[in-house]
Amino acid sequence: MARPERPFQIGIQRFGLGAGPSSRERLGPDIRAALLDEIRPERARIGGEGLPTTARGIQIVTQIEDKRRMEREARRQVAQQGPAAAMAEANGSAMAAAGMPANPAANPPDPEAVRLRDFLHVDIKARIDHGLAAPAGFAERWVMFWSNHFCIALRRGQIMQGVAGPYEREAIRPHVFGRFADLLVAVETHPAMLHYLDQRQSVGPNSPAGQRRQRGLNENLAREVLELHTLGVGGGYAQADVTAFARALTGWSITGFEENVDGFGGFVFAPNRHEPGPQVVLGRTYGQEGKEKGLAILRDLARHPATARFLATRLARHFVSDSPPPALVAALEAEFRKTDGDLAALARVLVTHPESTRAPPSKIRTPYEFVLASLRATGAPADRLQGLVNALNLMGQPLWNPPGPNGFPDDEAALVAPKAIKTRLEFALQFARPLGGRIDPRELAETLFGEALSAESRQAIARAETRPQGLALLLMAPEFQRR
Amino acid sequence: MDARYCERLPLSRRGLLGAGMSFFAWAHMPKIASAAGAKDPRFLTIILRGAMDGLSAVAPVADPDYAALREGMALTREGESAGLPLDGFFVLHPAMKTFARLYAEKKGLVIHAAATPYRERSHFDGQDVLETGLPGVGKVETGWLNRALLALPKGEKLPRLGALGVGIATPLVLRGEAPVMGWAPQRLAETNDDLARRVLDLYTHRDPALARALKAGLTADQLAQGGAAMPPGGGDPGMMARAATGAARLMMKEEGPRVAVLSFDGWDTHANQGGVRGRLADLLAGLDGAFAAVEREFGEAWKDTAILVVTEFGRTARINGTEGSDHGTATVAFLVGGAVRGGRILADWPGLKAQHLHDGRDLRATTDLRAVMKGVLADHLGLSPAVLGEAVFPGSGLVKPLPDLVV
Numbered sequence: 001m002a003r004p005e006r007p008f009q010i011g012i013q014r015f016g017l018g019a020g021p022s023s024r025e026r027l028g029p030d031i032r033a034a035l036l037d038e039i040r041p042e043r044a045r046i047g048g049e050g051l052p053t054t055a056r057g058i059q060i061v062t063q064i065e066d067k068r069r070m071e072r073e074a075r076r077q078v079a080q081q082g083p084a085a086a087m088a089e090a091n092g093s094a095m096a097a098a099g100m101p102a103n104p105a106a107n108p109p110d111p112e113a114v115r116l117r118d119f120l121h122v123d124i125k126a127r128i129d130h131g132l133a134a135p136a137g138f139a140e141r142w143v144m145f146w147s148n149h150f151c152i153a154l155r156r157g158q159i160m161q162g163v164a165g166p167y168e169r170e171a172i173r174p175h176v177f178g179r180f181a182d183l184l185v186a187v188e189t190h191p192a193m194l195h196y197l198d199q200r201q202s203v204g205p206n207s208p209a210g211q212r213r214q215r216g217l218n219e220n221l222a223r224e225v226l227e228l229h230t231l232g233v234g235g236g237y238a239q240a241d242v243t244a245f246a247r248a249l250t251g252w253s254i255t256g257f258e259e260n261v262d263g264f265g266g267f268v269f270a271p272n273r274h275e276p277g278p279q280v281v282l283g284r285t286y287g288q289e290g291k292e293k294g295l296a297i298l299r300d301l302a303r304h305p306a307t308a309r310f311l312a313t314r315l316a317r318h319f320v321s322d323s324p325p326p327a328l329v330a331a332l333e334a335e336f337r338k339t340d341g342d343l344a345a346l347a348r349v350l351v352t353h354p355e356s357t358r359a360p361p362s363k364i365r366t367p368y369e370f371v372l373a374s375l376r377a378t379g380a381p382a383d384r385l386q387g388l389v390n391a392l393n394l395m396g397q398p399l400w401n402p403p404g405p406n407g408f409p410d411d412e413a414a415l416v417a418p419k420a421i422k423t424r425l426e427f428a429l430q431f432a433r434p435l436g437g438r439i440d441p442r443e444l445a446e447t448l449f450g451e452a453l454s455a456e457s458r459q460a461i462a463r464a465e466t467r468p469q470g471l472a473l474l475l476m477a478p479e480f481q482r483r
Numbered sequence: 484m485d486a487r488y489c490e491r492l493p494l495s496r497r498g499l500l501g502a503g504m505s506f507f508a509w510a511h512m513p514k515i516a517s518a519a520g521a522k523d524p525r526f527l528t529i530i531l532r533g534a535m536d537g538l539s540a541v542a543p544v545a546d547p548d549y550a551a552l553r554e555g556m557a558l559t560r561e562g563e564s565a566g567l568p569l570d571g572f573f574v575l576h577p578a579m580k581t582f583a584r585l586y587a588e589k590k591g592l593v594i595h596a597a598a599t600p601y602r603e604r605s606h607f608d609g610q611d612v613l614e615t616g617l618p619g620v621g622k623v624e625t626g627w628l629n630r631a632l633l634a635l636p637k638g639e640k641l642p643r644l645g646a647l648g649v650g651i652a653t654p655l656v657l658r659g660e661a662p663v664m665g666w667a668p669q670r671l672a673e674t675n676d677d678l679a680r681r682v683l684d685l686y687t688h689r690d691p692a693l694a695r696a697l698k699a700g701l702t703a704d705q706l707a708q709g710g711a712a713m714p715p716g717g718g719d720p721g722m723m724a725r726a727a728t729g730a731a732r733l734m735m736k737e738e739g740p741r742v743a744v745l746s747f748d749g750w751d752t753h754a755n756q757g758g759v760r761g762r763l764a765d766l767l768a769g770l771d772g773a774f775a776a777v778e779r780e781f782g783e784a785w786k787d788t789a790i791l792v793v794t795e796f797g798r799t800a801r802i803n804g805t806e807g808s809d810h811g812t813a814t815v816a817f818l819v820g821g822a823v824r825g826g827r828i829l830a831d832w833p834g835l836k837a838q839h840l841h842d843g844r845d846l847r848a849t850t851d852l853r854a855v856m857k858g859v860l861a862d863h864l865g866l867s868p869a870v871l872g873e874a875v876f877p878g879s880g881l882v883k884p885l886p887d888l889v890v
């Protein structure tokens with residue numbers, strides 16, 4: 001059994017999803033080479049027959065919404081049909097109140113809710129399986145970073161359940177090792193983002209629809225693109241830029257929600273909501289027609305110097321340290337500008353820069369990283385999907401459901417919180433118990449941490465009362481929690 | 484375990500604190516057939532994980548060196564620290580009232596100064612040797628009890644009905660080719676105070692930031708539970724009776740298993756072990772409650788029942804600097820049930836003088852625990868000495884089964 005060297009242990013935890021019992025043997029001593037080998041578009045993609053699509057997701061959601069609307073309508077008509085019908089209805093309620101179900105199959109799980117959850121779970125399972133199969137997991141970590149950078153949230157209405165999974169596979173994964181501009185356009189034109197940041201409700205005040213319906217601009221998407229996706233706070237834009245950009249984006253919408261447009265779940269431009277006329281953003285005038293105006297602004301934002309700096313800082317903070325080495329940030333920024341936002345080149349700088357591995361492990365693994373690393377370390381099957389979903393919920397980072405458009409935090413202050421750490425302990429124990437002592441935690445600690453294993457952790461694991469307790473200690477050890 | 488209940492409260496704080504929460508709902512059931520045999524014995528093995536202190540459970544109060552070694556927590560014949568009477572030389576820990584009664588009824592047997600062949604001090608390895616039934620540490624993935632079931636005639640009722648492993652995972656002693664079903668009481672998953680203490684100790688030495696957060700998280704939990712201080716020990720004494728009750732009910736079903744294994748954690752009493760009262764007393768009371776639960780649930784079947792209680796090794800003869808005891812060697816085993824020839828203490832007492840202690844620190848083993856296990860399996864389940872010496876406990880040919888343990 002090969003015992004990993006310190007650089008290997010740091011590399012696979014900082015940039016990957018963590019080692020398994022045979023990772024060191026399979027990947028060899030050169031973890032950098034293994035990480036570089038994952039900088040390939042096909043490593044980031046999840047494909048395959050039968051995976052959900054945004055079109056299908058929106059179709060399901062609209063079917064459910066239509067059905068509920070019809071049921072409401074039917075009830076309303078019953079109520080209007082006079083006393084007899086109302087009595088029949090009331091009788092049913094009385095029977096139910098007396099403990100006699102009006103319907104023999106009382107309180108079945110809402111079939112629509114189950115259908116939507118199952119639809120979502122196909123994608124969650126595909127994502128977890130992809131992470132477990134990855135040799136080192138760098139491509140997946142890179143996807144996870146961009147998915148969080150361009151986050152959407154399940155909490156924003158039922159439609160999100162139909163689009164959250166497909167969104168990552170359709171808009172993010174195909175572009176994470178391509179150009180940032182292409183990633184940006186794919187994300188901002190995806191139905192999931194257009195819905196999440198209210199874009200389909202935004203109406204140009206001087207557009208035909210705006211004139212008719214007295215509805216106006218919604219700046220949400222425009223603001224978050226500037227503040228969170230590209231330039232960053234302090235990136236040199238003003239409120240006038242936000243408003244002008246928001247006007248340029250009017251008319252961007254989703255098929256399935258537009259009258260007179262066929263299909264589900266595609267991007268569609270609705271000219272009758274588009275604010276006419278040129279817009280000035282960051283001092284440049286955009287006079288393109290239709291959706292081209294917004295796209296042109298996005299492409300310019302993607303290559304803006306402030307964007308290069310903002311992304312370089314976020315990357316270094318996420319992967320390396322809450323206080324990232326300035327030389328690393330500078331190198332990432334320079335590479336971004338030199339290559340016009342080539343994300344594969346950026347990834348190569350990240351994993352090969354000397355400052356990337358010099359810093360001691362100080363970042364806490366996110367809950368998702370922790371869960372994946374636990375599965376990879378033990379080889380435990382990810383067959384209790386609901387259990388893993390619950391665990392992420394309880395650890396405060398429910399998958400694809402951050403509290404706001406700035407995504408989940410990954411800094412020490414946010415992750416090293418009392419309840420969060422206590423919950424990790426609960427997870428570690430419940431995770432370790434079913435493995436039933438088939439794993440010797442002393443051996444596993446050596447094969448996972450090797451040279452990085454501290455004397456204190458080694459002793460604590462060896463002295464555990466039972467093997468499951470020893471395994472739980474291993475999972476909670478700083479060597480496992482920090483990367 | 485109601486899996487749907489768990490799934491419906493994904494964001495609830497009650498999920499952490501309340502009953503029935505598990506990240507992983509879990510259950511599996513055995514294949515069972517029908518038909519009936521003549522004799523219908525029932526056999527439970529209880530494994531105490533963490534190394535139970537035999538000198539506290541059954542104290543040799545007449546040994547002249549005992550009181551000094553156990554200064555401050557020694558049991559006595561009379562007075563405030565009095566144990567329950569057994570035979571004059573030993574007293575029973577006062578928390579074990581049910582066992583005391585069963586002993587008086589000659590249904591409880593104590594085997595003292597017993598140990599497996601393992602002489603190191605790792606819990607994992609010690610439990611491995613205890614459960615595999617091998618002479619030493621080895622990579623064997625089957626347990627002696629499973630191999631015993633496999634060695635019984637195929638058509639017989641007992642092997643056909645299979646065995647029950649209580650807990651989230653099948654314990655090693657029961658792993659193997661013979662059919663095993665699993666069941667876990669709902670609250671089993673919540674016994675983690677001992678783990679919390681160990682993780683906190685590790686963080687205190689290695690990672691102050693994580694230590695602060697965990698400490699605050701644990702304190703918040705205490706407040707949420709009504710301000711009660713975290714119990715000083717690991718394990719969950721109340722859980723033992725619940726687990727035993729559940730297991731006994733399954734074993735009372737017509738086609739239910741006749742053999743079961745329960746594992747109770749928390750016996751690693753390095754600190755604040757306590758005397759008449761305290762951490763170990765609570766655990767012993769819990770174990771005692773398990774005996775009472777099985778007796779109650781079994782009713783008529785109790786007369787054909789034997790419960791074997793074993794632990795991986797004992798603890799140091801002398802208490803340590805933190806009012807606890809460290810990993811040792813020999814300890815007690817209990818055998819209890821209607822089929823047991825009890826009211827006796829089997830002990831070739833080695834004495835507690837320094838020169839008699841193993842490595843100068845532990846109660847020396849004078850009985851090989853395998854002799855106890857083999858004796859029960861021979862008389863209670865009807866396995867031959869030859870099978871026991873080869874298939875069930877390989878390499879134990881020289882360890883004779885103890886005779887007359889059960890009726």
